[in-house]
Amino acid sequence: MKKDALNIIKNSINDVLPNVSVENFLKDKKFEGNIYTLAIGKAAWEMANSALKVLPKIKKGIIITKYKHSKGSIKNFDIYEAGHPISDENTIKATKKAIEFASNLKEEDTLLFLVSGGGSSLFEIPEKNISLKELQEINLQLLKSGADIREINTVRKHLSKVKGGKFAKLTKSKIMTLVLSDVLGNDLSTIASGPAYPDFTTSNDAFNIIEKYNIKISKKILETLKIETPKKLKNIETHIIGDINKFCESVKKNSELLGYKSIIMVKSMNGDADETGKFIGNIAKDFESKEPTCLIFGGETTVKVKGNGKGGRNQEIALTAALNISGVKDTIIASFSSDGTDGPTDAAGGIVDGNSLKNLKELNIDVKKILKNNDSYNALKKINSLIFTGPTGTNVNDITFILKNNR
Template sequence: MSTLRQDADRIIQAAIAAALPDQAVKKALGGRSFDQGRVRLVAAGKAAWQMAGTAAELLGERIEAGVVVTKYGHSKGPIANFGIWEAGHPVPDENSFRGAQAAIDLVKDLTEEDTVLFLVSGGGSALFEKPLVPPEELADVTRQLLACGADIVEINTLRKRLSAVKGGKFAQLCAPARVFSIVLSDILGDPLDMIASGPAYPDSSTAADAKAIVAKYGLQLSAGALALLEVETPKRLNNVETRITGSVRQLCSAAEKACRELGYEPLVLTDSLACEAREAGAFLAAIARYKADVDHSLAFIAGGETVVHLTGKGKGGRNQELALAAAEGIADLAGAAVFSVGSDGTDGPTDAAGGYVDFTTKAALKAQGVDIFEVLKNNDAYHALQKVGGLVMTGPTGTNVNDVAVLLLRR
């Protein structure tokens, strides 16, 4: 008989495999000939290499040249005629700026007969950037937003106004060329203007929205940055066609199928989980306690993207924190396990995709003198889970469609 951990690993592998962007890109490009003018490719985001590689396989020499900007460790080698940049995430770095400038240079001499194939995935907000403020200020604003628990829509609303490529501005730089954009969604509800901060999509947020976010979190911005918040972003783009592919719903469906194949009766609770990671973990543990007396195996699945409010200086990510927060509530509930993973294979600034706990985790940590409450207070889930073999390690996966958390009750 398999162990709970083996079941968890199989579910994770099946879910991520189903969410890889290869088929999605092939479907979006199906039937398109690009028979006029030149075709140049720009890909930005954590799944950029995978998406660009699939497009190159399909279109071959029809793509004249390309620029790929992805996260460190996410490139899997050269692609013919493409420049590949690995860059910083979640805070942009010099390579983010160089990659974005290479993309701008690639599209600046195009005509209305030409096409920019623009492949967008989550993480593009940090990876694809040309800042309108000093880089060190942009990094500081990003850190403030991450630390205060702002959600991705709020973060991207500000990023658009401090950037020369976000909020529809990259599409303007491509004009008069046409832009055919394929978007792999990593934001709940698939808002096209927010995924990677919408470089090629009209912006629905306003200057008033941006200023309200600054006030809400008490952010510290320079006079120059505050002035940029007053400038409205493009609300209409006439040279862009967009196809959205993949989403967290696909991730949840694949997890549901894998759970059923392993003998669990699965239930998808939501594909739009959006709350504090600790609260999500506690909620799944509460379900475990409520269903503790069932006589058959159950699985409860929640997709989405939680947030972490930083109160300490430890190491971890939202998925690790969610899992560890559940450990207290499922302690001594035989057959109970909770795991949560990021589909891109990296959770926060760590090398883990997420975390796994079961009914033995609390006791194992206590035996090593580790108190879960204190660990969460210091946001140090990584080191706690590492002590008990609770880190989920997948490496970069080549996709990015939010997170999935699963409660298993095996009978």
């Protein structure tokens, strides 16, 4: 069954790669004036490369993506790699180049803005006199707090010169935005913090999130949060070309091709990764079927970081679920990220079965202690239970699935 699970993962990711989505959307589009491109996010290289195939008349473009996510040079494109999930000096340098590039465009030009998950940290310049170090500290606090992506991006938008629709105000050109959504519900103002989309969050929303998660901020940050974001923009159009719905359907299709009866249980799974792992583990333990079955859970959870170990939300789901399916036969649980990088690791996620806990115990590994230290990566690595895909070039949330096979 592990072979089946890995095939489902591989084929489902291939189905949601951006090349087909970008090319299908652009192939019949007609543009007036010159076309320029800005691509941001973990799927930026793939999206830009696909756009150029359909629109060879793109005059110039910029790509800002995560380290090790560029796959080589592209004609007429400048490529920058920068920090994720925390912005760094290269983020600031690349974003300054992008602003300079966009601010020189004319009204009759079109900026094709290609946005994917990760864009919020990869495309950034802080407001006013906020330093990069201050911004990094706030983002790190938010990421460790257990706040969800909407809450994190609400604060980010009010501290940024480019988020929350502010970037659209910096160019005279028309902006056509194509989005690979990594946000449940496809809230366009939240994806990459909505650089070219009206923002309906308020300064009060940001203050409430800071208070809710006890985020430590200075008076200078407090004053900056009072700056409101644009609520109306005239020069934009936005299209979603990929999301968790398509990803779930792909997993369903690929599991059915292997003979599994497949059921999409949810497409909006969220909340704490640890609790999600317990929940899915209990379902896997108690679920009975007379035929091979695949239960599919789509969404994106969060991890409240308590320790100093290494891991990601999908690895934590898998390892927590392993506690509940110990000794259960003919059962596998796989949890993985569509972008191939789960948290600050090189693994896409984790895959466990009824023997995983026993195998860890034989190595004198205490799973509960490991989870308390958020060190799921190193535990799963010991029993060859990490999923490796490499950077995939897409980003449409995560999938956890259960395979049951009594054949």
